[in-house]
Amino acid sequence: MGAAFVVGWGRGRVRAVVAGSVRPVGVGPLLVLLVVGSVRGALALLRVRLFCSEVLPHLRGIWDDEGWENRWWPQRLRGARNAPPAPAQPGWVGA
Secondary structure, eight states: OOOOOOOOHHHHHHHHHHHHHHHHHHHSSOOOOOOOSSHHHHHHHHHHHHHHHHHHHTTTTTTTTTOOOEEEEEETTTTOOOSSSOOOOOOSOOO
């Protein structure tokens, strides 16, 4: 891989940079690192929650117009994209 991106701005900017970076290079699965180092639990959960609610929904359909099927995605999860995310269970992160 020739380049790496670090995006650390507001949600709108993160959406724009990630979407603008994914399309040109043809990235399918995206690995995001939302928690680095010794971030406190509450801040870590906030980062994950914000990414899942404010950024990820805008990226989910990015390849829909291509007609591409991810054969490696679990069968039972295919087509479930538009379902609302399940609420986080209390205490699921070493609280």
